[in-house]
Amino acid sequence: MIYIALGANLPSQFGAPAQTLSRAVEVLVARGVKVIQRSSVWLTAPVPFDPDVPDYHNAVIAVETDLSADDLLGLMLDIEAEFGRVRSYKNAPRLLDLDLIAYHDEVMKDGERLIVPHPRMHERSFVISPLQELSGKWTHPILGQNISVLIQKLPVNQEAKILEGVSL
Incomplete structure (x- = not known):
């Protein structure tokens, strides 16, 4: 399976961050990408934490x-x-951030532009919490660790919570 992470913490021309994420999914679909599953929208603090930066929708x-x-x-x-x-x-605030998290079980590095799996995904609750929601059996192809193990290793200050009533 191919996984794409989406994030935003600033309003865009499409509205609030959650609306921006939904619109980005619509654009991907319009360009021929078939969406198989969608996680909930999660709210997370910026990493590294900055009290002056708005929380992210992921x-x-x-x-x-x-x-x-x-x-x-x-x-x-x-x-x-x-x-x-x-x-x-x-780590600047973003109107939209799209990251290629995993491309099947492949491991790729083509300079700094293309690195799969994403090099810091296992350190970010805003990626692995929604990923676990979609695939609790997913295993990191380099680390060889299941998503549940990766979540247990996250720092305690990386809380992620589902935004109730908000969907892609």
């Missing part, structure tokens, strides 16, 4: 596509740009 989708990992990443970067994302500095 989700993970499971998809199917004929696109290669590199082409899918290119599509995701194009969508981020269309939504107004500007990469001003590392």
Whole structure:
């Protein structure tokens, strides 16, 4: 399975962060990406924590596509740009963030642009909490650890909670 993480903590032209995530999924579908599963929308504090930065809305989708990992990443970067994302500095607040978390069970590294699985996914509750919701049996192809084990290893300050009444 292919997994894409979505995140936003700033309002965009499409509305509040959760609306932005929903619209991003619609755009992926319109461009030929088939969504198989959608997680709930999760609310998480920014990592690293900054009290002056708004909380993030996050989700993970499971998809199917004929696109290669590199082409899918290119599509995701194009969508981020269309939504107004500007990469001003590392961990900056975002209108939209799309990350290729896993591409089947493959391990890939093509410079800094394409790294699969995502190199820090196992350290981020905003990725692995929604991923566990979709696939509790998923195992990290490099670490060899199940998603449940990865969640237990998260720092206690990385709380993630489902936003009730909000969906993609």
